[in-house]
Amino acid sequence: MASDPTGLHRVLDDRAVLPQAAARLETRRELWPDEVRIRVEKLNLDAASYRQLERTHAGQGDAIRAAVLDIVAARGKMQNPETGSGGMLVGVVEEVGPESPLGLAVGDRVATLVSLTLTPLVIEDGLRDWDGLSEQVPCDGYAVLFGRSIAAVIPEDLPRDLALSVMDVCGAPALTARVVKQYADPVVAVVGAAGKSGSLSLAAAREAGASRTVGVVPHEREAALLEDAGLADVVTVADARDPVALRDAVVAAGGPAHVTIVCVDVPGCEGGAILATAERGTVIFFSMATSFSAAALGAEGVAADVTMLVGNGYVPGHAAYAMDLLREHDGVRALFEGRHA
Amino acid sequence: MASDPTGLHRVLDDRAVLPQAAARLETRRELWPDEVRIRVEKLNLDAASYRQLERTHAGQGDAIRAAVLDIVAARGKMQNPETGSGGMLVGVVEEVGPESPLGLAVGDRVATLVSLTLTPLVIEDGLRDWDGLSEQVPCDGYAVLFGRSIAAVIPEDLPRDLALSVMDVCGAPALTARVVKQYADPVVAVVGAAGKSGSLSLAAAREAGASRTVGVVPHEREAALLEDAGLADVVTVADARDPVALRDAVVAAGGPAHVTIVCVDVPGCEGGAILATAERGTVIFFSMATSFSAAALGAEGVAADVTMLVGNGYVPGHAAYAMDLLREHDGVRALFEGRHA
Numbered sequence: 001m002a003s004d005p006t007g008l009h010r011v012l013d014d015r016a017v018l019p020q021a022a023a024r025l026e027t028r029r030e031l032w033p034d035e036v037r038i039r040v041e042k043l044n045l046d047a048a049s050y051r052q053l054e055r056t057h058a059g060q061g062d063a064i065r066a067a068v069l070d071i072v073a074a075r076g077k078m079q080n081p082e083t084g085s086g087g088m089l090v091g092v093v094e095e096v097g098p099e100s101p102l103g104l105a106v107g108d109r110v111a112t113l114v115s116l117t118l119t120p121l122v123i124e125d126g127l128r129d130w131d132g133l134s135e136q137v138p139c140d141g142y143a144v145l146f147g148r149s150i151a152a153v154i155p156e157d158l159p160r161d162l163a164l165s166v167m168d169v170c171g172a173p174a175l176t177a178r179v180v181k182q183y184a185d186p187v188v189a190v191v192g193a194a195g196k197s198g199s200l201s202l203a204a205a206r207e208a209g210a211s212r213t214v215g216v217v218p219h220e221r222e223a224a225l226l227e228d229a230g231l232a233d234v235v236t237v238a239d240a241r242d243p244v245a246l247r248d249a250v251v252a253a254g255g256p257a258h259v260t261i262v263c264v265d266v267p268g269c270e271g272g273a274i275l276a277t278a279e280r281g282t283v284i285f286f287s288m289a290t291s292f293s294a295a296a297l298g299a300e301g302v303a304a305d306v307t308m309l310v311g312n313g314y315v316p317g318h319a320a321y322a323m324d325l326l327r328e329h330d331g332v333r334a335l336f337e338g339r340h341a
Numbered sequence: 342m343a344s345d346p347t348g349l350h351r352v353l354d355d356r357a358v359l360p361q362a363a364a365r366l367e368t369r370r371e372l373w374p375d376e377v378r379i380r381v382e383k384l385n386l387d388a389a390s391y392r393q394l395e396r397t398h399a400g401q402g403d404a405i406r407a408a409v410l411d412i413v414a415a416r417g418k419m420q421n422p423e424t425g426s427g428g429m430l431v432g433v434v435e436e437v438g439p440e441s442p443l444g445l446a447v448g449d450r451v452a453t454l455v456s457l458t459l460t461p462l463v464i465e466d467g468l469r470d471w472d473g474l475s476e477q478v479p480c481d482g483y484a485v486l487f488g489r490s491i492a493a494v495i496p497e498d499l500p501r502d503l504a505l506s507v508m509d510v511c512g513a514p515a516l517t518a519r520v521v522k523q524y525a526d527p528v529v530a531v532v533g534a535a536g537k538s539g540s541l542s543l544a545a546a547r548e549a550g551a552s553r554t555v556g557v558v559p560h561e562r563e564a565a566l567l568e569d570a571g572l573a574d575v576v577t578v579a580d581a582r583d584p585v586a587l588r589d590a591v592v593a594a595g596g597p598a599h600v601t602i603v604c605v606d607v608p609g610c611e612g613g614a615i616l617a618t619a620e621r622g623t624v625i626f627f628s629m630a631t632s633f634s635a636a637a638l639g640a641e642g643v644a645a646d647v648t649m650l651v652g653n654g655y656v657p658g659h660a661a662y663a664m665d666l667l668r669e670h671d672g673v674r675a676l677f678e679g680r681h682a
Contacts, residue, residue, distance in 0.1 A: 006616070006643050008585060016583045018612035020642045021635060084634035118642040150644050171641065242357045244349060271359035275347070285633070285651075292626070292633040292651060293425035294362055300512065300654030301361045301459040302347050303491050308651035310626075310633060313641035 003032035005101075005147030010120055012076070019118035019146075025076035027120045027144070033099040034147035038091040038110065040121070042161075043137040044168050045087040048265040048288045049080035050135040056082075061132030068137070072123050079117040085288040086116030087135070089143055090154065090164045101147055109160070111167040112143070113150040113319060120144040136161065152319040163323070165196055165336055170322035171313035172197035172263065172286045173204035178315065179282050180204070180259055185211035189250045189257035189276055191240045192264030193232055194222040194335060197286050200322055201261045202231040203329045214253040216240065218264075225338065229331030238272075240264050246272030262287050270294040277306045286311035344373035346442075346488030351461055353417070360459035360487075366417035368461045368485070374440040375488035379432040379451065381462070383502075384478040385509050386428040388536075389606040389629045390421035391476040397423075402473030409478070413464050420458040426629040427457030428476070430484055431495065431505045442488055450501070452508040453484070454491040454660060461485040477502065493660040504664070506537055506677055511663035512654035513538035513604065513627045514545035519656065520623050521545070521600055526552035530591045530598035530617055532581045533605030534573055535563040535676060538627050541663055542602045543572040544670045555594040557581065559605075566679065570672030579613075581605050587613030603628050611635040618647045627652035 003009045007019040010026040019025055031037055045053075045068075057063035072078050079086045093108045104110060112119060125140035145151055154163045180188055188205040192198040193215030205213050215232030217223050218239060226235045238249035240262075246269075250257055256278040262269055267289045274295070277283050283306055285295065295308050326332050344350045348360040351367040360366055372378055386394075386409075398404035413419050420427045434449045445451060453460060466481035486492055495504045521529055529546040533539040534556030546554050556573030558564050559580060567576045579590035581603075587610075591598055597619040603610055608630045615636070618624050624647055626636065636649050667673050 004585070006584075016585055017609065018584050018616075018639060018642065020638045021609060021612055084632065085638070114642050114644070115638045117638050148644050243347075243359050244345070244357055268358065268362060271362055275359075288634050288637065290633045291425065292631045292636075293629050295633075295651045296629065296654060297361045297426070297456045297458050298359060299651075301359065301455050303455070303489050303655050304653070305655060305657055306653065308653055310636045310640075310649035310651060312645070312647065312649055313637060314644050314646060316646055 003034050003147065005034065007118060007146035020115065023075065025120045027076040027122045029142065031095060031097045031144070033097045034101065035097045036093060036100050036102055036104055036145040037095045038143045038145065039094040040089050040091040040139050040141045040143050042090045042164065043078060043087060043116065043139050044089065044164050045135040045137060046083070046085040046288060047135060049083045049085045049087065051265060052080060052082050064132035065127050065130055069123060069127060072121055077116060077119055077121050083288060084117070088112050088116060088168050090160060091143065094142065102145060102149065102151060104151060109154045110151040111154055111164050112145065113152055113167060113170070150314065155323055158323065162336055165339070166322050166326050167319050169197035169200060170318045171315055172311065173200040173325055174315035174318035174321050175284060175311060176201040176261055177204040177208040179284060179309070180208035180210055183258045185209065186258035187212045187214065187255055188259045188261065189214040189216060189255055190261045190263060191216045191246070191269060191273060192262070193217055194226040195263055196336065196339070198263035199229065199231055199332045199335045200325055201263060203325045203332050212254050214250055214255060214257065216246065216249060225335060229335050231329065231331045240272055241266060241268040243271035243275050247275035250276035257281060259284070262290065265289050267291065271298045274299050274304050274306055275302060279305050282307040282309060284309045284311050344375050344488065346375065348459060348487035361456065364416065366461045368417040368463045370483065372436060372438045372485070374438045375442065376438045377434060377441050377443055377445055377486040378436045379484045379486065380435040381430050381432040381480050381482045381484050383431045383505065384419060384428060384457065384480050385430065385505050386476040386478060387424070387426035387629060388476060390424045390426045390428065392606060393421060393423050405473035406468050406471055410464060410468060413462055418457060418460055418462050424629060425458070429453050429457060429509050431501060432484065435483065443486060443490065443492060445492060450495045451492040452495055452505050453486065454493055454508060454511070456654070491655065496664055499664065503677055506680070507663050507667050508660050510538035510541060511659045512656055513652065514541040514666055515656035515659035515662050516625060516652060517542040517602055518545040518549040520625060520650070521549035521551055524599045526550065527599035528553045528555065528596050529600045529602065530555040530557060530596055531602045531604060532557045532587070532610060532614060533603070534558055535567040536604055537677065537680070539604035540570065540572055540673045540676045541666055542604060544666045544673050553595045555591055555596060555598065557587065557590060566676060570676050572670065572672045581613055582607060582609040584613035584616050588616035591617035598622060600625070603631065606630050608632065612639045615640050615645050615647055616643060620646050623648040623650060625650045625652050
């Protein structure tokens with residue numbers, strides 16, 4: 001069987017589906033000509049996925065570790081069956097197929113910028129170095145990249161874990177910048193603004209011409225962190241799952257917003273984001289906890305003429321742009337480093 | 342408790358959520374000052390919802406009817422717990438609160454253009470006139486509209502069921518037209534093109550300046566119907582759940598598409614729609630069977646720089662625009678009337 005740049009040749013399901021939608025992937029070690037094999041050093045689980053595992057297993061590290069091993073053994077990839085989400089990985093290029101278009105060389109330390117949900121993965125160490133208590137998972141094993149995958153070489157001027165954290169969410173600031181530029185002097189609200197994608201999106205919004213940036217956080221502790229970071233013109237505390245509270249908080253901070261960015265990993269934020277957005281404004285949903293029908297019907301239900309975007313994790317140049325934001329904004333770096341402290 | 346234009350005052354859940362996200366709504370007959378009560382004549386169930394009920398109950402009409410009655414009794418609204426979707430209704434205005442901004446008068450025959458998923462509803466006849474075998478449900482009962490709801494008076498020159506069918510999907514052609522106008526001479530592919538939202542979207546795309554319209558249908562019978570309707574420059578048969586088949590069909594028909602419109606009510610069409618779309622193109626998802634994470638991760642997984650829109654059912658003027666498309670395009674009318682034949 002010939003390889004396909006999207007990885008179709010490794011799908012084991014009966015129906016022709018893309019690797020992300022597949023129940024199970026072929027994980028054979030031998031490469032097709034356009035593939036690359038990575039020696040995995042670390043997995044970075046998607047936040048929504050990790051939280052679901054943490055809740056289900058009551059925070060018991062051993063049980064969480066066993067659950068991840070089970071998923072990868074059963075599916076040939078790390079895709080949480082409940083959340084549908086995965087994460088990404090870092091590792092070293094082990095072998096490059098003769099027809100690979102990715103421009104990688106053996107020995108490059110890279111992060112994969114395509115999701116773990118579609119990356120063939122074999123764990124070889126039983127995750128013995130992971131306590132199950134954090135979404136960063138030390139791991140020895142291998143993974144396979146396809147012809148149309150994306151991987152970025154990790155910059156030498158940044159610590160590995162920091163670069164990995166940035167790359168994990170690097171689609172958010174790039175898409176934010178693109179959308180913010182479509183408006184003249186817009187008000188931009190970022191919900192979940194002290195998190196990884198949130199802080200990068202705030203910095204991107206300001207660079208892209210926002211006249212006012214509003215950072216929404218769930219409690220005073222995060223508000224203090226975000227105030228210190230200096231990334232938002234206004235920091236406001238609101239429960240994003242409470243539509244009226246979110247609307248009122250954004251309006252009081254100078255809204256409604258022309259662009260609202262949803263970066264919180266909890267379900268039920270669609271209604272508030274829509275109500276916080278001005279007519280003809282845009283909501284970008286980056287959270288994997290977003291419900292398609294809640295968004296579609298929520299906007300219709302309040303007669304809101306807003307554009308709603310599915311946050312695409314790929315924008316050309318996204319990794320380099322996010323790294324630059326981190327280098328240039330001390331506040332972003334402080335928030336990221338605070339998460340690893 | 343004062344009323345809120347979004348209907349928050351009728352939410353019975355412990356948390357403050359919008360009516361669409363609520364588990365249960367207050368269905369009291371007495372109106373708040375900005376509300377309107379409708380005497381219901383007919384419900385039009387969302388296609389994805391009806392199909393789920395039909396599958397679950399093996400096509401047994403009595404069981405499907407009982408399931409709908411149970412849902413409405415338990416939730417105070419017709420929202421299928423599995424699909425999250427509802428539908429819409431037609432009826433006659435029974436009472437208008439003194440502060441209602443909707444401009445309706447007692448006796449107006451209207452269709453609600455907000456979803457049944459957020460409309461307080463009481464069924465009073467046990468649905469005795471419905472055999473459970475179609476998504477159009479004769480019904481006696483009442484429903485309540487909020488201050489910010491949308492209802493349109495049914496035009497006198499069109500049969501009621503036809504107008505209802507059009508209004509049910511009228512957001513699709515309006516949003517399609519808006520997006521198509523953002524491109525110069527675009528190729529527009531409509532997946533599920535012989536259906537209600539599909540045929541209207543095809544007509545809208547052509548009026549909005551598409552250089553070529555491609556109608557994708559699942560089998561030859563629908564292809565023949567769509568050919569007869571004359572709405573698409575090219576009609577092509579493909580299984581939309583097979584990403585490679587969909588991509589290849591659209592490319593062979595003159596694509597990839599600058600704008601791809603997904604109107605099929607089956608899960609698993611995200612990957613193919615993304616692959617069928619050109620770089621910097623736009624995919625609009627109107628199907629309630631769309632998975633947010635499949636779309637977000639699917640695009641990332643194949644490094645596709647496409648804009649993905651959640652199909653918002655509300656665009657100002659959408660009902661009138663859709664009615665005009667029906668009046669002006671015999672092919673649209675023929676497809677709609679064929680569905681009721």
